[in-house]
Amino acid sequence: MNLKNRKNRSLLTILGVILGMTFLLSFYPKNDKLFSIAKNLDIFASLIRELDSYYVDEIDPDKLVSVGINAMLEELDPYTEFIPEEDSDDFRMMTTGEYGGIGALIGNRTGSNMILMPYKGFPAQEGGLRIGDEILQVDSVNVVDKNTADISKMLKGPANTDVSVTIKRGVDTVQVKLNRKKIVISNVPYYGMLNEETGYIKLSDFTTNAAMDVRKALVDLKAQGAQKLILDVRDNPGGILREAIEVVNLFIPRGKEVVRTIGKLQNVNTVYKTEKSPVDKNIPLVVLINERSASASEIVAGALQDYDRAVLIGRKTFGKGLVQSTIPLSYNSQVKVTTAKYYIPSGRCIQAIDYSQKDEEGNGRNVPDSLRNEFKTKNGRIVLDGGGIEPDEEIESKIYAPITYSLVTRSLVFSYANEFTLKNESVPSPREFQIDDQIYDDFVEWLSDKEYDYTTRVEKTIADLEKYAEKEKYYEDIKTELASLKKSVGHSKEQDLVTFKDEIKEALKDEIVSRYYYQEGIVEASLNKDAEIEKSIQVLRDQNLYAMMLKP
Structure with a gap:
């Protein structure tokens, strides 16, 4: 759709909003919240109309409205977001893990667009593309100066369609013809035996089939002799709630509460319980967590901790206990909006940041320790709300030189x-x-x-000391000592x-x-x-x- 048609459609839509709001305003009493909403929508629509008429340069209504919408949603929390029609496919891919394409992660390294990871068993890897291959051309289009998002869209497409990719590898230029497939990325990139009795499962996401992927790995490991298990959800950002519940169900009997959601509206208040027989309710289990384990990962780790079904090792999780629902809007757009909070079996909410209380910079505030409440696990262990899931055994993060x-x-x-x-x-x-x-x-x-x-941390500290010494007029008194110190710690x-x-x-x-x-x-x-x-x-x-x- 060209700019003129998009502009006309946007203006017609805004005109419809104005007429609708004018109609609604005649019915709402002055003290009604709906009156306030209708009034401000009317003002917003009128503003866009007048800008289009009087602003010195041509305006793009789509762009202005999108900026306004996104700025409004930023006032709420980071998880409430507007999804325009053109981004629907990317959103669906993020939530389901499915898309049509070549099966490769691309990105910009050393100033060039490159293949960063071809996924095993999919067209990119089977066609011979490697990590580090510089992407020069997609079909007949030169993509050297394009951003990775644009290149990614060009590589995606319906399954069973062809795409030609020209890459540079070392000093060679190679053209590879690939046939796109439906790409479903496994949630379990690796599982295996660590020793003769301990199995290990890496769970990296909670997209479609996450529980099935874990189930298959667990059954296979048990067949190999696993009598103990490590489930690794470190760096797992979460995903589909149902998959998290079913992962818990692999280790917890049928009929047990895993999580409940509580929000402003009655229809979002739901209790989710296990519905199947577990694969193994007795196998000794450790769950690995860290500060990048979030959402569904925290539900799995927290529920297993609340039932004393697993020992948690690592570091405190991210603390995302907010539930998002996707609501369709006009013109095939959507809004992903926070509608409730998660509460795990002990009754605690794991949300760490209160976005209703903002600091002077507009950031949400962490729940202070003084306001965190105590809850108890099945065996009576004390656990706290308001700050993510804390491990039973904390291991400090590795700090690199x-x-x-x-x-x-x-x-x-x-x-x-x-x-x-x-x-x-x-x-x-x-x-x-x-x-x-x-x-x-x-x-x-x-x-x-x-x-x-x-610059090493020690060098930076000395540089800061030198700067403050100059500012506070102490530099001349200590410059000899500073010079000696800088020499002794210089890397x-x-x-x-x-x-x-x-x-x-x-x-x-x-x-x-x-x-x-x-x-x-x-x-x-x-x-x-x-x-x-x-x-x-x-x-x-x-x-x-x-x-x-x-x-x-």
Whole structure:
């Protein structure tokens, strides 16, 4: 639809709103909230009409209205959002995990649009596309200067349709013809046995079939001899509520409450219970959580904690206890609006931020500890509301050295892995492959003409001290000591490459493994040096410790 037609349609719509509001205004009493809504809609529609008539330049009503809508919704919470017709497909893909396309994650690295992850078993991977391939052309369109969102839309399309992708790999330019398929990304990128008795399942999302994916993994692991289980929902942002309930149901008997939703309207107040027989209600279970586990992840972890069915290890979760419902609007648009809050079996709400109470910058306020309420699990353990799900055993997050952070964020580890892959057809399995000294020395030599300088935390602290000393007139008194301190803590990139060799090796390993074993390989490669998994195995091996952690 061209701009003129869109503009006419927008103005006709606004005119209809004005007429409708004028009609409604004649019936609403002055003190009625509906009168206030109708009045302000009338003002808004009139404003757009007058701007279109009198503003010095041509205006785009669609754009102005969208800006107004989005600004209005930002006053509420981050989860209430307007979804215009043109974004409906992307929204559906996010919630279902299904779309038509080539099955690859793309993004911008080193200033170029690249394949970041071809999903195993789908057209991109089967057609030979690799991580690091620079996308030059889609069909006959040059996409070098386009943004990744536009390229992504071009790559998507109905299943069984062809698309041609021209990529640059090293010094070669390659054209690949792919046949799009219906893409359904698995919610379980990896599962396997950690030892002779402990199974592990990585659950990365709660899109369609999440519970089925976990069920299949659980049944298979039990067939392999798993007598204990680790369920990993770290970094899982959540998704479909029904899938979360069914994941809990794998470990909890039929008829047990998992979560209830409570909102302003009666029709959103619902109690959700397990409806099936569990796969295993007795297997010792650890759930791994962290600060990026949110929403459905928190429902699973919180419900299993409330029933004392699992030991939670890791760090406090994000704290998203708000429920969104999608409401259709005119012209195939939608609004995703917060309609209720989640309450898990103990009765606690896990929402950490109160968006009805904003600070001076317009941000929601964290629920203060003084207002958090105590609840009890089935066994009588005390748990708190208002701040996410807290683990039964906390493991501090790993802090990387500034040099490692610099090498990763500047995409130097990424770029080296690309070059390594061009020279090496294969590497051992993810858990066997290691970065030996020969590979590491080659990486260090490769870095010799690359820029990756950085500032350590100590150096930044001294720089801040120097700045405040100058501001408060103390600099002349302490400048000698400051100079000596700066000299003693000044970092050496060459020395840091030696000092932090082990963690840089781990970053290199993860990146290189992803080139050969994809998403599954990244997870598997990380298992050997994972503090949370090491603690989980320790807890599961000690039956007395496991039982003690589930008691008051």
